[in-house]
Amino acid sequence: MDDATAGRRPTFITVDPASGRPGKSYEGATPEEALGIARAARAAFDGWRRTDFSERARLMRQAGEILRQRRDELCALMTAEMGKTLTEGRAEIEKCAGACDHYAEHAHAMLAAQPVEMGGPRASIVFRPIGAVLAVMPWNFPFWQVFRFAAPALMAGNTGVLKHASNVPGCALAIEAVFRDAGFPADVFRTVLIGSSGVQALIDDDAIAAVSLTGSVGAGRKVAAQAGAVLKKSVLELGGSDAYLVLDDADPEAAAEIAAAARMVNGGQSCIAGKRFIVLASVREAFEQALVRKMRGYAMGHPRDEATKLGPMQSIEARDGIHDQVRRSVEAGARLLCGGEVPDRPGAWYPATVLTGVRPGMAAYDEEVFGPVAAVIEAADEAEAIRLANDSPFGLGSGVLTADLSRGERIAADELEAGLAFVNQNVRSDVRLPFGGLKHSGYGRELSAFGIREFVNIKSVVVHELPKAAGGTE
Incomplete structure (x- = not known):
């Protein structure tokens, strides 16, 4: 369901693809509540960005452990909402947990300062988080698509706001619960249940720093135009043939x-x-x-x-x-x-x-x-x-x-x-390799060191000695 009317609260009703019968229903957020969630994530950024890498890593590993503990429950959600088979569902949850472990171990090195020799001044390139990042995600891999964004983005010090596909609301809420139960500070990762017509208001708001979308070419065009209009970065992973x-x-x-x-x-x-x-x-x-x-x-x-x-x-x-x-x-x-x-x-x-x-x-x-x-x-x-x-x-x-x-x-x-x-192998995503395409398949990269650097400020820092004033006294 998609209802962006001011004050109206949408309802999301799942449908079992195996039978065509309605499943659980979920109450969504009003436009005002959605903006409130985005602004809470932006407020949480101020503390999270200063959290030590070792603490971020501890929490991210805990998120991976919770995923493994809840594997059967999360597989059942995917099956009920989008028809995922048990075998593929288990593999998807393990892949998400592996991404948590990978970035917990490697994020610090991926974002370490890089010295630059300039023949005098001390110079370096540093990587700093940019704020709350909006993730607009699809239904086909309802956990993996989110975690391949969230694990690097949160380890970089950003906060996340998830607008998931409307047919997987239970999965969307379960992902927020994983981060909350792992001990992440309040509002560092939030799910907002809204329809697609509510996305622009979030992109336009100052609370959102950038947006990542995985979805159709049409959705990518729309989000890219909306983000570009307010000069915010976007990463798009779209269709393929x-x-x-x-x-x-x-x-x-x-x-x-x-x-x-x-x-x-x-x-x-x-x-x-x-x-x-x-x-x-x-x-x-x-x-x-x-x-x-x-x-x-x-x-x-x-x-x-x-x-x-x-x-x-x-x-x-x-x-x-x-x-x-x-x-x-x-x-x-x-x-x-x-x-x-x-x-x-x-x-x-x-x-x-x-x-x-x-x-x-x-x-x-x-x-x-x-x-x-x-x-x-x-x-x-x-x-x-x-x-x-x-x-x-x-x-x-x-x-x-x-x-x-x-x-x-x-x-x-x-x-x-x-x-x-x-x-001689079918194409697959791997946390160690950059993932993304060109032409109508989108732009930007997810995963690997390239992915974690998409939503950071790549900053040049140059330090000179303060020159002594001419004619100074002893």
């Missing part, structure tokens, strides 16, 4: 195993999921056959079942949008190799699907398909494969599948227009 090149020396069976894993992460609902598989003509048919076998192994099942590899989509509306993209692609000449039919059952279900003969002008080529649909595109040679991979408005992740590691590294490093390029 990741291309994987399957070269002529790749083993089709091994390549298909990686390709299926890349496509099916989080039920295909990931910005860095592999979406376009650009296959050299000599291995296309063998790769397709292997890919269909691998994709059929992702049978639909209830997300609470331990064996399930493909749960429901996050909503019936989203499922219907995915099916429309498949339908339009087939009507434009693509061939359906498996899947592609809406099951006759309640809930937001869609099967693992493979399309081949995909070309420019088809939805599966031109658009980001945010679901379990793999698009196979034939290329005559390596040069054409690279051209097709880069023929996209997106530039987030990319992959190369080849037996020649030097060839794969050259293409990954020098040819593919993407923020991440992996050889």
Whole structure:
């Protein structure tokens, strides 16, 4: 629900994607209350920024421990609100806890002063926090997306305000509870339950210093414009239509195993999921056959079942949008190799699907398909494969599948227009590596030392001796 009317309190009602039935409801904040929360976070910044790194680290490690203690409870929340499978939910919580541990250990070194030799004066570059940072986050990884922002931002001395996706309010409140129960000072991290139309008022307010958004291209354009209008920094991680090149020396069976894993992460609902598989003509048919076998192994099942590899989509509306993209692609000449039919059952279900003969002008080529649909595109040679991979408005992740590691590294490093390029493995985020893209996939970086420095003041400090006055007396 989205209601920014002054004084009105929105209600957020969750829906179980597996059944389509309503779940819990949550009372949101009025616009006035939302501003109050942002201003409280800004007030908390004055004390938090002066808290010693060792104390910040102690609290951050405690947050990681609480995540592990509450793993099953938090997994159940994700399953109920956006359909996450248990296996993927457990991995997500552990990844969040690992990020807490990583920045607790390394933040101090990442932000240590850097001396600069200037041949006389003492000079250094220091990194100082900037204030309360607003995080506008999506539903698909409802804990990881937040913690990959919050762990570095808070360790840098900033405070955080979370505006989460409207379909995961329970997750949003649970994240605030983790930081509160870990012992972080009051208001250092706050969740505000508002709709998207309430974001601009927060960005405009002096309490907010900067904004980080993970979401759609449309949302990114809007937030970037709003932040730019008030001269506030933004970091954007937006959509992706990741291309994987399957070269002529790749083993089709091994390549298909990686390709299926890349496509099916989080039920295909990931910005860095592999979406376009650009296959050299000599291995296309063998790769397709292997890919269909691998994709059929992702049978639909209830997300609470331990064996399930493909749960429901996050909503019936989203499922219907995915099916429309498949339908339009087939009507434009693509061939359906498996899947592609809406099951006759309640809930937001869609099967693992493979399309081949995909070309420019088809939805599966031109658009980001945010679901379990793999698009196979034939290329005559390596040069054409690279051209097709880069023929996209997106530039987030990319992959190369080849037996020649030097060839794969050259293409990954020098040819593919993407923020991440992996050889012989599906693209994934890692706290040790910078994460982000270019073109319509956004700008700025999260994770690693690059991520923690996005929301700091990089300050030059130069110290000279005070000159003695001319003609002074003994």
